[in-house]
Amino acid sequence: MFPAIGLFGVFFCVFGGYIIFGGKIGIIVEALPKEVMIIGGSAVASFLIANSSHVIKKSMADIKRIFGGARFHKKEYMELLSLLYQILKTMKTKGVLAIEQHIEKPMESNIFNAYPSIMKDPFTIKFIADYLRMFSIGVDNPHEMESLMEQEIEKAKHEDLHSSHALQTMADAMPALGIVAAVLGVIKTMASINEPPEVLGKLIGGALVGTFMGIFLSYCIVAPIASRLKAITEEEMQFYMVIQAAITAHLAGYAPQVSIEAARKKVPSDYMPDFNELEEALSAIS
Template sequence: MFAIIGLAGVFFCVFGGYIIFGGKIGIIIEALPKEVMIIGGSAACTFLIANSTHVIKQSLGDIKRIFGGARFHKKEYMELLALLYQILKTMKTKGVLAIEQHIEKPMESNIFNAYPTIMKDPFTVKFIADYLRMFSIGVDNPHELEALMEQEIEKVKHEGLHSSHAIQAVADAMPALGIVAAVLGVIKTMASITEPPEVLGKLIGGALVGTFLGIFLSYGLCAPIASRLKGIVEEENQFYHVIRAAITAHLGGYAPQVSIEAARKKVPSEYMPDFNELEEALSQIS
């Protein structure tokens, strides 16, 4: 919602302000098609040159995420903590073998399926199952398992940031591409140097539209999109740190309640349930 308001506000403030202060929008409109072709077209082509097919597809798919934001909010964190608590409690009271069937086939597990919000994210389910499986087959050193989880979490973050980096590279290139368009406009103007001042003025104004458009698209559109995508990836990445904290605390010998409290502290402040709220939710788990 705020992304839509922000984008609309950028266009309104820039073009609306230009018109209000006496600018002639006709010059911009007339020059826009060719400037968009030069700047937008060349920016799109450099994007294709600089990135792999996977990153291109990922970037195009991720742009729409700026309107929806991160996938994980308080509801998802509450379900995650409850799921982890139920798993750790089962391991503590019935032994590791009691959860073997659940981690081998999590999609068929009655424990996992009790938390439909978590089941909507296959990577989270796989992440939990994989590391519990490693524990069940003998990797019981909490430091070793924590290091492995940290590496995978960092890998997921690195791969998630590909879109942000790709779009930021386009944002960095656009002002220079705007100058290219402006220089081409000046070349065209110099070829018409014998024309009267009113004609030359119109040609120079059209050339300057290129510089304006390159800077506007860079700082008013592409850079904010890249920054927002980076923020979303970093926010979602914290979800997996919550899982890491719970599992490593359990491997350290702590009771399920203490392990989940350690995990709760990793939840982003805006979504973190307070101690009593979480305790009440966990007390309903059999």
């Protein structure tokens, strides 16, 4: 909701303010299609040149994420902590072999399927299953496991930030593309130097629209989108750091309740359940 309000506010404040203070919107409206074609078209074309097909497709799909925000909220974190507690408790009381069938086929596991919010994210399922599988085959050094998990989280973060980086690069180029459009407008104006002042004034005003649109599209539209995508990615990576904290604490020899408490501390403050709330949820797990 807030991104939509923000976009509306940007257009209202910029163009509304221009009109309120006596600006002639007709000059902008008349020049807008040509300037947008030069700036927007060349920006998109440069974007296609600079990025792989995978990044281009992902960027287009990711733009809608600014309206939905991060995928993980308090409900998802509660389910994740409950799932991890159930797995760690089973390992502690029945041994590693008791969870082998669950980590080999997590999509068929009654433990995993008890948490539908977690099942919606294949990477989370794979992440948990892979590292529990490594533990089952003998990787039991908590520092080694923590390092391996951290490397995979960093890789996932790096790949997820491709869209943000690509859009930020495009935003950085747009003011210069606005200057290109303005220079073309000046060239057109100089070709009409014999025209009366009112005509020249209109042509110069149209040329300056190019500079304005380059800056406006960059700093008011594309750059905020890139920044928002980066913030969403960084927020979502906390979800996997919760898993990392729980598993490494278990490998260090802590009881399931202590391991989950260590993981709870990794939950973003906005979504972190308090100790009693989580304790009540875990006590319901058989």
